[in-house]
Amino acid sequence: xxxxxxxxxxxxxxxxxxxxxxxxxxxxxxxxxxxxxxxxxxxxxxxxxxxxx
Numbered sequence: 001x002x003x004x005x006x007x008x009x010x011x012x013x014x015x016x017x018x019x020x021x022x023x024x025x026x027x028x029x030x031x032x033x034x035x036x037x038x039x040x041x042x043x044x045x046x047x048x049x050x051x052x053x
């Protein structure tokens with residue numbers, strides 16, 4: 001099973017964040033659902049499971 005990181009908005013709790021700005025001083029993220037712009041996002045590790053049918 002492969003593990004991936006999921007970035008979650010700290011305001012609305014949805015995994016709809018995108019990189020807004022990034023450079024030498026850090027990164028800013030934007031949430032597509034609530035419009036939050038900031039450097040803080042929550043990151044969780046999830047396992048991808050493949051089901052064979």
